[in-house]
Amino acid sequence: MKIYSLLFALLWLQGCHSKAQNEVSYPKLVIPAGTGQYCFIRSIMQDKAGNIWFATSGAGVYRYDGKGFVNFTTKDGLNNNLVNCMLEDSRGNIWVGTKDGVSKFDGKRFNDFALPWTRTPITSPFFRQTVPQKGCMPQANKTVLSMLQDKMGNIWFGTQDEGVIQYNGKTFTEFLANEGPLGNDGFHHVAIFNMYQEKSGNIWFGSYRYDGKTFKNFPFIENTSDSSDIVVRSYKDMLEQKSFFSSTNNILEDKKGNLWLNHSCRYGVAKYDGKTITNFTDKDGLCDNIVRAIAADKEGNIWIGSKRKDARGMKEGCISIYDGKAFRAFSTEKMSNSSVESLFVDKDNNIWIGTREVGLYRYDGKTLTAFTEKQVNN
Template sequence: MSSCNGQKESGLPTVFEANKTTNQVHRDDRDVVTNGLLDKNGDMWFTTLTEGVYKYDGSSFVNFTTQDGLCSNKVNAVIEDKAGVLWFATSKGLCRFNGETFATIPLPQEDALKVSPITGLRSRTTQEVLSLIQDSKGGFWLGTLASGAYYFDGETFTSYLRFKGRIHPDDKVYNNVIQSIVEDDFGNTWLTSQTHGGITRYDGNGFTNYSLKDGLTDDMVFSSFNDRDGTLWFGTLDNGLMLYKDGGFKFYDETDGLNNNMVSCFYQDQSGTLWIGSFRESTVTWFDGEAFSVVPFDKDQKLVELRFIAGDKDGNVWFGGRYGLLYRYDGTELKDFTHLKRMN
């Protein structure tokens, strides 16, 4: 186990009034719907890489963009905190929305010239936040595009894992991409690196890193999920699933029935079935606790290149991904909302 003292910086928000814009039509095939969230009011929120954020109340969509105060139209994730405030992970830092106003909270850049005490090499800097959770103590963990992770207590940022993962061969700079973060049932925080940093666990005192040397099948990890039984699931870029329970890892791939070895997202429905999506040309896989199977309602392979799977208040399952893809499955019909979300 290794411990790390993080650098602390203050986070000062810039506040904008929110004007809810509608009837905006976008036709950007490069767009990706990155995340879906059911809020405490029963509304669904969908984040995108070029169109900002969509809110769906069950009958119509409202689009929020930079014109409404959103700090960037490139939004990677959204969470709702314990007070009901929404937090967006964007290309320009954190964006907080209280239902009326947006507040932009940039990441600190003062440590850009710091170097690793071990190698003497710098880390790449970025404002882009890829992943975000609020932990059980009320603080926020942020995963960045290139600078490791930050812990934000509401006022101060503390930097972690900046000098971990891949050192870029061209400019000899650390480039640790933290693609996902999850908290386990014991209050430990798990951070996954997409740039050969493996999986790192923080127990409140120090960090433990799991890599290929520790038996991982892949040290580029894209997604993570804590199921109802307290089992942690990790999806890799090329080598399937890694399951962590009772202090050890177990592994699954296409030879076990998984539909694709690239795993981008998870969802667990009311029956306990795990839904597993891929950001490649493969549809969704079900796992019932014993065996994997391909979902039977997507014969036409519409649910490919997914970034999220999420449930709504009525038990419907939503899917989002590349080219602005947005679908809803109600148990009978798979309905396409890809362009409907842009027409309201």
């Protein structure tokens, strides 16, 4: 018996030694050399073991165990370093949605998980760019923007151009592929940026709510009178055409069961109580109407991350906190990066803030700590 115990211990130590050789941990999140200024932390999640994962739009994903960061990129099997979303399923598997589909983590490496793409190739009108920029949003399809595992165990993949794909563990079913405006390529285009399942069981795919049988679209109400703004004009036109822009970027359910929704354009946030929609903008105390992220802390406060332009016309990040009665500003003076792109509350009630330039910060209720470090070229 002692011999078997000794062999087991040796094998365990060897496994740990091999893993340590493959995974190099750093005290801070190190930005790879050459990463563009528009590369940002797209989403954040915490797994069952307590590790926190950070998805970036150009530098792969990072895993933080409370002591250091490990960076996973295409060298570790990711199908693309431009990552949009992450998911831990009920079995503890980590799924990553990228510009080129889905990668699944087996504990050591990422492996490609094939989705049944039917529209190949397509250049999305939503992400078309005159001058391509490294680390920016994707230009083609096969892009997974969001993921969700529902209470029945089905995994849903929100895509850029093919609606949402449901995977029940064996087969795939496609929904919403024929929503959105009709493009010159003959296909409809709808981008599913976010998915959320209510406590009631209803699932939201952007602004589409699914009760298990039918989908209902909840159009976002216009919140601005600045008709001279080209973004506002374009956004309004697209809404009238039932555009993919009507898809909600973020969805959050607070302690009272209210749903908070926002769009990436200049429309602030909306609170839906199941009957009516209440809209909040800078007139109500928001630091800016371009909202990029929403999170709720354990006290029930709603954190809202935005981007705005200062007096010099330079972009900067700002955060508003809603306590149920009013908005107050969270100081971002110590944040050197621009737009706030992601917010996350971990199990210890720390607030993680992701920004452009792959900026990462943690607020523990008293102190704001920076966790990003640029790679030094020798």
